[in-house]
Structure formats: structure tokens, C-alpha cells
Amino acid sequence: MLRNCVECNQVFVHPVNKLCPDCTKKRNELFEKVKEYIRTHPNARIHEVVVDTGVEFDLVREFIDEGRLKIVPVDVEFRCQICGTRLSAGRICNQCKTDLTLKGDGAANPESPNSAKVNNAGKVHFLGRRSRESRQRD
Numbered sequence: 001m002l003r004n005c006v007e008c009n010q011v012f013v014h015p016v017n018k019l020c021p022d023c024t025k026k027r028n029e030l031f032e033k034v035k036e037y038i039r040t041h042p043n044a045r046i047h048e049v050v051v052d053t054g055v056e057f058d059l060v061r062e063f064i065d066e067g068r069l070k071i072v073p074v075d076v077e078f079r080c081q082i083c084g085t086r087l088s089a090g091r092i093c094n095q096c097k098t099d100l101t102l103k104g105d106g107a108a109n110p111e112s113p114n115s116a117k118v119n120n121a122g123k124v125h126f127l128g129r130r131s132r133e134s135r136q137r138d
């Protein structure tokens, strides 16, 4: 199937991708950049990530929403995409997940490879959190 890349408008052939191979590659490089930055700057806020890596806010936010980043900036909020409830991780709250399952009207995406598999490595780590006790004076 012929498609136009949403990024550069180049025509390419792929059944599902919205980005051409060039842009996919570029995006992966940006992803690695963001990932590496957060890994080495565990206290970074999303704004600092954007400024220091030069990666657009929207793209950083997309990486986070896609669940690809295992470690996210300290001030990132996850919200349910349906009701907007604050979440500690993920994209849809348990309540909405249950509702979707009960309705079973096909609203849920049948093929979401990443959403279900978040057992061991899927936890979001807030590395910036330090215990206050260790700083207390005698």
C-alpha cells in the first residue's frame, strides 16, 4: 500500500507505518537520545529533556505515551485516554479497561502488543525520589 509519510510527505510502501523508513530511523535515533538522556539525568523534568536533547516536546510526549520509555521524566503525568483520570503508568485506567471489556463492542484495540505485557520491566521508575531521612541532621 502506498502512503505519504506524515513527517516528510515522501511516498513509501508499508501496510501500517505512518512514517517512511528514513523518518522511522530518525525517530528511533531521537528516541535513543531521549532514553539515554533520562537515564543519565534521572532528576530531569520533561522541559529539560526537550531543551537539552533538542527533541520536540510532542515527540517526547509521544514516546512516553507509547510506553516505550521505561524511565520517564520526573514530572510526567499519565492520564487515562478515556476519562482523564491520573494514572501511575499506562494509558487506560482499570475502570475504563473493565468497561471496555464488558461492552466488548470492539472499541478496544485487539492488537496492542505492548499494552498487556508490563510485568517485570514495565514498572515506571522514579529514580529521582530520594529518602529524606538520609539527609536529616543529628
Ligand SMILES: [Zn+2]
Binding pocket: 005, 006, 007, 008, 009, 010, 019, 020, 021, 022, 023, 024
Ligand atoms: Zn518521512
Ligand SMILES: [Zn+2]
Binding pocket: 080, 081, 082, 083, 084, 085, 092, 093, 094, 095, 096, 097
Ligand atoms: Zn479511565
